[in-house]
Amino acid sequence: MWPFGRTSARRREIRRSKAERGWSWYRRLPAQVSLAPIGLAVGLAILAAYLVNAGGPVFRIREGQTVSRALAARVEFRLEDATRTIEMRGRARDNSPNYYELDVSLLKDIAGRLTNALQLAKVHADDPARLQEEARRTRIILDEAGRDELLRIAKVADAGEQQREVARFQSAVERAVSSLKSQTPLLVEAAEAAARRTADRAKLIEPPEAGKAAVERELPVSKLITTAQPDAVDVVAAAASQAFAAPLQASMKNSIAGMLRREPDAAAPGAAGADSPVRAIYRYAADLTSRAAQEAWAAVPNQHEVYAREQLLTDAGQISKKEHELLKAEHEEYRKWLRRELPAEEELAALQRHQPDAYQRLIEEHQEITAARASERLAVYGYGVLALLIPLGLTYYLRRPGRKLRDDPARQLTTTVVMLAVLAIARAVFVATGNPYYAVGVQAFAAGILGIVYARYCGPAMAAGLAVLITLATRQNMGFFLILMVVSATFLVGLNNIRNRGGIVAVGAAATLFALFTTLAAGLIDGQTLRFAFMAEALPAACTTMAAAFIIEGILPGIERVFKISTNMSLLEWGDASKPLLRLLAAEAPGTYNHSLLVGTLAENAAEAIGAQGLLARIGAYYHDIGKINKPEYFAENQAVGDSRHERLSPAMSHLIITGHVKDGIEMAREYRLPPALHPFIVEHHGTTLVEFFYHAANLQRKPGDPEVSEVNFRYSGPRPQSRETAVVMLCDAVEGAVRAMSEPTPSRIEDTVSKIVQRRLMDGQLDECDLTFRELETIQRSVVKSLCAIYHSRVAYPEREEAKSEAEVRVS
Template identity: 45%
Template sequence: MPPNGARKRVRIPRVQLTLAPGATARVLGQLKRGSVLGRLALAFVALCAIWISTRPWLPPFEYHLGYTPARDVVARVDFSKPNPLLSETDLPTYRQYKAGDPLASAGKPLKVETLELLRYEYLAYTEKLPLTRQVERGLAVFGMMLVLAVVCGFALYHREPRLLARWHRFAVMLLMLTLAVAASVWASQDPWRAELVPLLVAAMTFGIAYGRELAMVLAFSMALVTAIAVGQSLGEFLMLMGVVSAAVLQLGRVRSRRKLIGVGFFAGLIALPLTLGVGLLMDQPLGWPLLSDALRNAMWTLLAGFLITGLLPFIEGLCGVVTEISLLELADVAHPLLQELVRRAPGTYNHSINVASLAEAAAEAIGARGLLVRVGAYFHDIGKMLKPAYFVENQAGENSRHDHLVPAMSTLIIIAHVKDGADLARQHRLPEPIVDFIEQHHGTTLVEYFYRRASEQSEQDGEAAVVPESSFRYPGPKPQTVEAAVLMLADAVESAARTLVEPGSSCIESLVHELAMKRLLDGQFDECGLTLKQLATIEDSLSKSLIAMYHARVKYPEQRTA
């Protein structure tokens, strides 16, 4: 301590919060790329379409049939309303109203005649609204929508970046957003007041296609824009979000169409008390008008569940996703492609079944979609059926046909099964996620056996040139999802385990770890978001499954023949 108890002053260096050298240039460079600019332009066009569909430059008409105003409603401007004609020969007459004249009484539900009067007043008010005020309103709403679009963009980038990589899927998502908001605004009018139906159908579609987290962000944005466009209060907006949230959060993994109807029924049960509670908080009397609103919202919610059930096949095709319902249908081994694989390449079929068992357990262990991985494993090697004799599992003790080929030609035949399999899958209209498994299960790995043979032949021939690895690598792409990474490892360890002379526990664990590290260091998991913790869990699951598959058996004494 310094003398006299004085505290020693410590100089703290100032830290400049600036970007690293070149970071700004990299960001600007990414924004200047044609693909990024194209997607931003597409999103801006969708934003403008939503903005136009809501007509934000005009104030919304806030009243509907059965609504009970909390205070007297008076005219804001002078206007006239035609009187009903007593006969067809009568000339039309008009009743004049002055600004401040009472139009509706507090505490009385609005009837058809009163609602018509309020609409005439609204049309007169919007006609006399100054242009500057309309511009201010339009720009204010556009700014709010722009902020929501940025928030949705960040959520999309972090939760579903693969969606941004594909023009078609990104455009479909923007189109669904635009149509959902436009349909909600249109359906909110009397007598239907069914804005919940488009919102729920869109939100549940996003939940099925892109996950619940992203669906909640998009649903919040759609509900907020709709509430502002139709003049709903904060309570009514919260009611919309409560019902939509209840439906999205109940989705999870859809393994039956009955679940979708159940989701609609559950959300309908939520809609009843929410509508009643919001109405009472807004000083609506507890009577038939409020009860009918609650029943109507519950009915629309249940209808949305039925609609999403019927639209499910179209959703899968448009969004490029596959649900658990479709996966259960594809998991049937009686599928024509699998039956053809059994007939042409029985060894490959047996290998695929084993890989499916290993991969499904490993995927479930890390919380991934085990059923998706299992179906992907069933079909991942279907390309081998075109040249089955060139793959070791189908040779059944025969001499290898590769003995009479140069390593480069053998490599081309081996690598071709990926492209052949993808072509067969598309011909049989398998979902795109299953095709992705076929194309990604080898990534850009090296065909080591033939690469080593080529290197040995080059040394024996006295050639100084090094054999290029690129000629002996699969074309890719690398695994883009954790499910594809699981399949890659399961495929590798199942094949390698067959070569073990004594498949003991320690030997299998060492083999699995060695292959996992080889794929990791080769960069095969760079694009799928797989963590080291998940990789360790996958290793553990694969090791346990293989040990169970190759467990030791008791040797029975010789039996006497009869």
């Protein structure tokens, strides 16, 4: 070697081998790597990264929560002050004016009665006493001065003078009526609703008359006098009587006052103002007043309290209801603030020219917004990267040798869809409620499905990966992750060997208790109060976990159908001897039926010894030879002693019949809708083993010069066992047949036979594609030997009785 000499041929060979090995991984990559799982993992990772950030930032502070530090406003915002709003609206409602409507009929009645007094004077001019009596009937009260004045007007001889006197009297009546309508104080109805209000103004409405529109005027309440005041009628009547001549004033005052006082039983029951002894000139308009009050209430805008930036909103400690509302309003305003954009360039340029200070503040604010957006975007990217790496790492872990995910693309796709749906539901619930502990039930649901579908092999890793993703999606800490893992572990362990539907609810109840106490402990460690930790955290987690158990129990048939699996409950149903296929096997091939039962017993014990699914192995063994139903007489266990139909057939034909029971079996399994989990036991229980008896028979029949008989032509078509359960059934099937054929199955011979068969299958490569280890093979061997020795144990030979023996000797002699 340089610099000591030339490179040897051996050194060149070593270098060439290293170069070839360096490139060999690249050449082998297309054959070793499947693009479908990689694409599925990448798609899962991308969607998970999106889902953990879907919905944007969530307001996570809840009422009653304990915070460790004081919180201040990040932006200026306002919060509606509901109490102040109601107070202001109530004040506006109470201060809205009362409405009163003029009683036109009352005024016309008064005017008519007053005018009629002069007509009575004309009629009874010669009888003053009769005049007073008739006037009293019309509620005109005349004293002597008033009576004499009316008689004077009635007795004026000159027609022109009398006409002028009558005109003056009529004018006085109109002025009196106008005074009642317009001159303050005005007599209004004393309504209870009006008395409860604080309005200082009132609106008086005169209904429309012929050719005139309605008149509305507003007066201070101090200019009104209500019917409830004792002297209200006298004050109004005195003011109205001033329109008449002095001799008539006293009589008109008393007359008007009498007309305003209600006659006994004059008002109809229930009429407006019927309970008052005084008739109001203006009646209270309840509808108009109520409408005005409602308009005044609605006209008051919502009142807000303004909070400045950096203003303290809450101190460290428990969050009250008021502080929770403040923090939520600040969060919403902050989200709006982050979405602000600069105005158009023209507006920005105009602002810079005319208001440079405002322009500078706007630019500085926009820079703050940009920095806040960048910081928030980095956090989103961080969560996304973590969510992206978890599915990729999980896929790499599950596809490692020894932990390989079952190579079923449909099941992998279904599992991916379910995990994404669970993650989406957890994120959606968190965004909608702000409470992450509802997601505990979602995780429990996923863990239950994984426990049923994947048991202990891939379930824990998948549940852990999903728990990390949900923790990221809900922005929680390690304590929350531990809660999810405790609940998941309970479902994964509890559902591993469930054999009745009530067991699912029992596991759910146990997981509920674990969720309750774990969440409560985590909350107390986090510094929350006992009430908040129980009501806002532990209770939602426990309730959703229990609900998940009930949902899983209800949709269990759907889970089996979608994932193409069989649970222990379904397997137990198919293990019932009354199933049509087992009944047919017992009737057509009783020897095969008994052989299958025995293989099932051996396989269940052996599978449970290595931690595999013993029930699956037993039920699979029951159905592994159902293909023999079509031609049971060609199989040794169903043949009579000394009667073999293969003696009349060639070895090749016998091989076709023997190996054909595998194909017939899988066709019958499809016809009778056997669960897909049992199909591998039918096609894999012989693997690609050699049918040795007929292979050797073909070699014996071979003539000199004939070509060698190929083993390939006398092997089963396979495939080899792909799971530990099918491998166990293969070994138990071969061992049971071999031990049954032994004349004296002693323990030593049984052990030797079992060892040879296991070694033969191992050396033949039949166990290369399953996950059995040498330690497990040894365990299987010990279990099978123990079971067979218990079945074929030796029995005590009972001695014959002397009497029976002597009788036999006599008959012989």
